Amino acid sequence: MIVIPEDFARETVGREGESGRQWIESLPGLVDELMRRWSCAPDGPVMHGRVGIVVPVRRRGLPPMVLKVSFPHPGNVFEPDAYAAWGGRGAVRLFERDDERFAMLLERTGSGTLATIEDFDVAVAALGHVSRRLAVTAPAGLPRLADITAEWIDEITYAAAEFDNPLPPHVLEAALATLRELGPSQPGTLVHGDLHDSNVLIGEREPWLAIDPKGYVGDPAYDTFTVIRSLRFAHLLFSPDAAAEVLRGLDLFCDAAGIDRDRGRRWAQVRAVKSTLWGRRNGDEPWLIDVTDQLAEILI
Template identity: 55%
Template sequence: MIVVPEEFARSTIDREGEAGVAWLVQLPLLVDELLGRWQCAPDGEVMHGGVGVIVPVRRRSGESAVVKVSFPHPGNVHEPDAFVAWGGRGAVRLHERDDERFAMLLERARSTTLAEVEDGDEVAAVAGRLNRRLAVPAPPGLPRLSTRAGAWEAGLREDADRLSHAMPRRVLDAAVDTVRVLGREQPDVLVHGDLHARNILRAEREPWLAVDPKGYAGDPAYDGGTLLKSRALALVGADDLRGAAGRVLDVFAEAAELDRERVRRWAQFHAVQAAFWGRRHGFRVARDGPRLDSLTEFAERLAGVLTEGL
């Protein structure tokens, strides 16, 4: 049976409590059952993301693949639906699925992510091209991003009132306006929903393939903000934040063949949300202390820069 990585077990228990403990106890047996049913043999060290384990395997045919098992969560429900709709177009292929157990047998990509590429223009261009290829008609049954607009607006207003922050009113108003203008009426297009650089992997079949989609129907420009958030640490030391952020959005929008202003507005909304998230929960790279304060202040500054237009 597999050995669950300690870091993954610890973070799952911290996040999910007793439900996480119970799931982790059953996880090795669950993976064994899936390997038997899908006729796979372990073929490497167990890896993990934020909410699931990834087990490298060999199929009976000799083809390499991975078994991914995620902690049951509403945000993971439509991941296999997105893979089916893409059929390997810009994303890893789905071979098998067990929706009840939140498990999939997927094409194996490399462990190298787009986040490891030093050339910022290449990162934005690759993400933009994938965004364009993934923008196919949304299959029935996917959650619509437009249905989240009311909660987005309410959340922004609540955070603005309750949290200590340094964002001027015009910055908050711009984010709310984006929700009202772009958020409530969106196209019926499949959106990855979390297209940041760590969710784009080197591969054999294509140079880069997307993984870990949320699977929404909505505006492809939404993921321009997701990408910019993933580039934030690379922009922290920029002498000209306006120019650096503008360059990311320019390259992404051109490669994705999207309206640049639409991408900017979604990016500004994401930046405001990120600033509030940092105030409430911290960030993955900093949960507290001076580092968190610095990153939160940077998110607020980035939101301000994006509000003025680029």
């Protein structure tokens, strides 16, 4: 049986409580069952992210793969649907799926992520290229961003009042205007939902391959925020001309992605406002709140 990394087990139980403990205890047996069913053999040490483990495996007659098993959570439900819709276009390929167990057999690709690329322009353009590759018609049944964001006007308004309106009024109003104007009418495009450096692998059959999608239906410009609120962009906020540098990066991403620059800016701004209020409620580090506050104002 596989050995579950201690830090992953500890973090899962700390976050999920008793249900997390039971899932961790069942995980070695579950992985063994899945490998038998899918005729796989382990091929390397167990790796993990925040909510799941990844086991390198091999199956005769197929390229190297990984077995991914995630903690059962609503945010992970539509990941295999996104992979299936892309069919390997701009993302790793899906070979098998067990939705009840939140398990997938996925393509294994080269080592490293886009986060290892130091050149700012190259990395941001690569994110845009991946976004463009992923912009396909969404399959039926995925959550629609128009429905999700319809609730944000009240959420943002109440949260701002709860924290004694920490953002300037014009910053808050810009976000609410975007939700009223852009939220209800969105295209039927498949949206990754969490596109950033660490969720793009260095590939072989394609230069860059996305992982860990949320699987939404809506405006690809929605992903602009996770591109911009990243360590790659954060250092720009300490430069002498922070706003100009951030906006140049925004332009670079949107040009490569084929996203309307104004829509990208506006969706990033509204998500920055929502994120910084959420961060105050949920104990984000002060530096992250400060960075997100700055982005919310720069992006108006």
